[in-house]
Amino acid sequence: MAGAANVASPDGRVTVDVNLTADGSPVYSVDFAGQRVIDDSRLGFSLVGEDALASDFELIGESRATFDETWHPVWGEEASIRSHYNEMLINMRHRASGRLVDLRFRVFDDGVGFRYEFPAQQGKLKSFIISDELTEFAIPGDAVAYWIPGDYDSQEFNYTRSRLSEIRSKMDEAHVGGPVYPSPSSPTGVQTALMLKYDNGLYVNLHEAALYDYPAMCLDLDDTNFIFKAALTPYANGDKAIIQTGRTTPWRTVIVSDDARDILASRITLNLNEPCRIADTSWIHPVKYIGVWWEMITGKSSWSYTDEVDNIAIGTTDYTTLKPNGRHGANTENVLRYIDFAAENGFDGVLVEGWNEGWEDSDATRKSRMFSFTKPYPDFDLERIKKYAADKNVKLVMHHETASAVTDYERELDNAFRFMVDNSYESVKGGYIGEIIPRGEHHYGQQMVNHYQHVVEKAADYKIMYNAHEAVRPTGICRTWPNLVSNESARGSEYHAFSGINPGHTAILPFTRLIGGPMDYTPGLFENDLSKYNPSRNAWVNSTLTHQLSLYVTMPSPLQMAADLPETYEKFQDAFQFIKDVALDWDESVYLEAEPMEYVTVARKAKGSDNWFVGSTAGVDPRKSKIDFSFLPKDCKYRATIYRDGKKAHYRTAPQDYIIETKTVDSKSSLTLPVASCGGYAISLTPINNL
């Protein structure tokens, strides 16, 4: 057979060409409607101690298939998702070694997924070590990129918008206010999902799907030729991945459109994941929660119980002999207050951080055992709290900060989850601050990717919904494991209290971080001046109040927090009503307006309800948002409650200037709404006959 093959999407607009060069190196390219998306780009691997699988290949087979299915996620942005693609499987043989490598391409109308597959090949190849994945993404020109620095241990950076040619010079600035222990992939490295905008108007998104038993990929840029190359997160010893024949790599994805809204509407990432592996999903449900959390983040109270000792030994330190510091947030009375607030306002859960032994030492991320996952502090009366919550029909949300003492966490995992089941916790927020133990491992290497998956699957065994912070960025595995209800894995709201969140952040996250799955962004911050909570916390929340409301629609998650303090919400009961009303799970989503880092406007129909919600989030530039309501069913009138920026609203000078108004709309209506700098709006839509 020839050294070339190609495949097109069902609508014929996306095409992929695969060729072998003269020396037998596989290359691929991608086009969209006749425009170049990815120029000829290399494929292959270097191996440890063995010949590279990068050239000297011959094509020995090729097969094609078409797939069209509609499936139903347990939760998400839509009740039904269509997966429709043409597939091409290319079988290659490495001439010198006889080893076999397959390439599988799936071409959808909105982009491409491809992966490497290593078929069983008795005597030729079984387990091998990848020293480098050579996959390239050659960008045809000096595109605009919306990027965060490539890093093996953190994703919590502000975004930078720049030309590819500017990445190197802007790298230092891109690290400012970032995490404490960065592990940069290279001076031009960036992370996926990477959003790009070409000068010809194409929007292109590069990410990966179904990341299992493999390191996460950064992209290092050859900024002379604008070629990105995979930079796999290494093991402590420098190896990149151990892989066995019979297995595959994750999918590498290229989403493309000439309309930015299509990037948000793309379901390629989910569609490239396997169907749900949990037989009974009846226990997985949306959770709207508040938490004893923001008061610690702002420094109003503390996670730790005592200031008396700083070398806690879990199992040895006797807290009952230690003097409380008087600032401990997770004390019984305070937790009961949050439970009251949750019950009064219809919340499902109350997260309590700092409930467990170990926080006095939480900066000592070198310890092999940091926290107890079963032993509350003396002033956290679990029995009383548990009973109180049960009486009020509120669930406690567990917190498992590991401080990245992963070896210990795995050993404790069964005990920790059994403790949750025994005490009626249904969901857990995990955390991985600090440096990983095993020492030298990175947050996104194969060892840790396997760890997170181990926890997700173990949680499923216990019917626990899991939400990991600082874990590897998601890649759509929530389709297969829907108990992974959320992740942080990006710069979340908490940075408003730390080094700050740049304007435009929530208008880029839907194009990047959320491509892989929902984010526990923890929106709902109504108080901008954090010195009101803690005089020494000189920090400001960079958004208007109605911007915060919009996030419940633009940043969908089945696990969604109202992050601010109960006493603050009590001051803004009218605006808080939207958080109480908004759904967390959806039948349908319509992307009304979108431009990376500028604005995102989405309408969504609540699952199993006739109610719709609209959210519009803006970056630093004030704007007018013009939307129509053609997404509504015809001939049905809706009462629209609109929460929008007031006339003087501005994220710095008047963030709490908002207007709440009601209108009657139908599918023929349109509205033009002013949006402030870092502003936004939210709309609840209820059919008039339901009122």
Next chain:
Amino acid sequence: MAGAANVASPDGRVTVDVNLTADGSPVYSVDFAGQRVIDDSRLGFSLVGEDALASDFELIGESRATFDETWHPVWGEEASIRSHYNEMLINMRHRASGRLVDLRFRVFDDGVGFRYEFPAQQGKLKSFIISDELTEFAIPGDAVAYWIPGDYDSQEFNYTRSRLSEIRSKMDEAHVGGPVYPSPSSPTGVQTALMLKYDNGLYVNLHEAALYDYPAMCLDLDDTNFIFKAALTPYANGDKAIIQTGRTTPWRTVIVSDDARDILASRITLNLNEPCRIADTSWIHPVKYIGVWWEMITGKSSWSYTDEVDNIAIGTTDYTTLKPNGRHGANTENVLRYIDFAAENGFDGVLVEGWNEGWEDSDATRKSRMFSFTKPYPDFDLERIKKYAADKNVKLVMHHETASAVTDYERELDNAFRFMVDNSYESVKGGYIGEIIPRGEHHYGQQMVNHYQHVVEKAADYKIMYNAHEAVRPTGICRTWPNLVSNESARGSEYHAFSGINPGHTAILPFTRLIGGPMDYTPGLFENDLSKYNPSRNAWVNSTLTHQLSLYVTMPSPLQMAADLPETYEKFQDAFQFIKDVALDWDESVYLEAEPMEYVTVARKAKGSDNWFVGSTAGVDPRKSKIDFSFLPKDCKYRATIYRDGKKAHYRTAPQDYIIETKTVDSKSSLTLPVASCGGYAISLTPINNL
């Protein structure tokens, strides 16, 4: 207070001096009966990212204590052990940082233990990373050393006897026939327990005791000045140890005498460990076992079930569809044959290796999941075997080869141990061949030391006796955790079938490897010519048959194998009688003759019995062993059954030339017995009135 302190042993013969040099560096020295054992030697640490704790110290306190206790091990060489020492605790303050470091010395009549302690010191020091332990052992002269290469991943070397000054030049030779993946500590590195002989006749042994949560120590030699320095096994990222205040290092031990027998009789290593932590030890008992093992080691049969596939995926590969290779050792009929043999000969257990899925891939030590610990091969009928063994009152001994896929093993550990309990297994042989996962970790680093301990403690939870191969060399923790019934952790009998075992090996192991605890050496090899088992196995067991018998006394272990094949023992029923008779647990031990690498002769009284057993093991030089029986109680006659080398006996030319004779002896008797090259003898002594 002054910058100097000293302490002597209860009998005054061993003395330790501690001084601060002019720059505040702590140094210590050790003397024995006025002779220098350890010259002035540095103490201290380098830390990662912080000032070293090595100089600039002042002494701020000193305290002393005397300790005299007799305790009773659950099993061992003696029913009662006396721990008698003088202790000196020195409190030091690092002037610049104010940080506190204590030094604790315990001085026994036969040597010294010392360790570092890091007291809690609020605000000054809590968790820190050790980049180098600076502890030295300055040897006063070019002593003779009996050494194996310092290594972070293997202990399975032949021993070399040389002057210290020759270590560097003999290092390459010392690696010959050694393990496949050596990780040398340095060009002059050696391992502990290190045996030394000084020109003045002193015997000195350097090791460590109570190794918990710390890396194992090699010793790198400054061969100009004959100063050994601690070389801690590093983490994958190069760090050495993470330690928290409130904790201590392991003990560094110096055993010393002018009589080599005293080194074997020393109980310093056990005495420096903590008392037993297992409340109910009734389930811990000696186990004499045979095993489906030597037939695989010699290549007569195979661990693996099939040759059809080589990329096994545990949980996915369906063995019932695969063609058996016809050479699988752990098949039901063969196991039943071993059970019959065990029952007929009074053995407690039958080890079966290769019973479980995964062995086809066992050279692929890169896989994160190598073996099932709960799923037998199709031809291993567990239910039938289990019932058969129960009917014959024989216990199966479990085998957990991990191939060092440690992350997976920890995840499976509860399932694996529960499976053992459910199927009446009481003891397990573990194994750690290959490179460690987490990748880049070493077998003896802190991460793995913690792992082995985790397994030992988890085994205790399930009342399982544990015996680890390729795990870190023991340091007396079997006192505290007596379910750690044995370890390999040195070059064991199996090397007779591989690259060979040098003459003298079993005459040095009691001075080195066994200082830390019993060894699962797997003695009892009666057939020297291994090509008789497998024509392609051109290997020879370097010992006489009665040498093999002697090892049951000279290399005591509560878990003791008869390693050869049942069909071989059936050919030598008269000699095999000794293995059937010999005890595994002892009331008393008397060291009759000892010279490192030359010979070891020991008499031991069986626990709770009047029977005694004597074993004498020789190196390459034939000799005459003259012993008297003054260890026997007075006025009691014993029938001695003597298994000794015949006239032509020689390990190469006539290893199976042996004589069995009986004599009547009492406490006034003496005997001179000829011992062949790599020969030995064994004696059973039974009181005449008991006959």
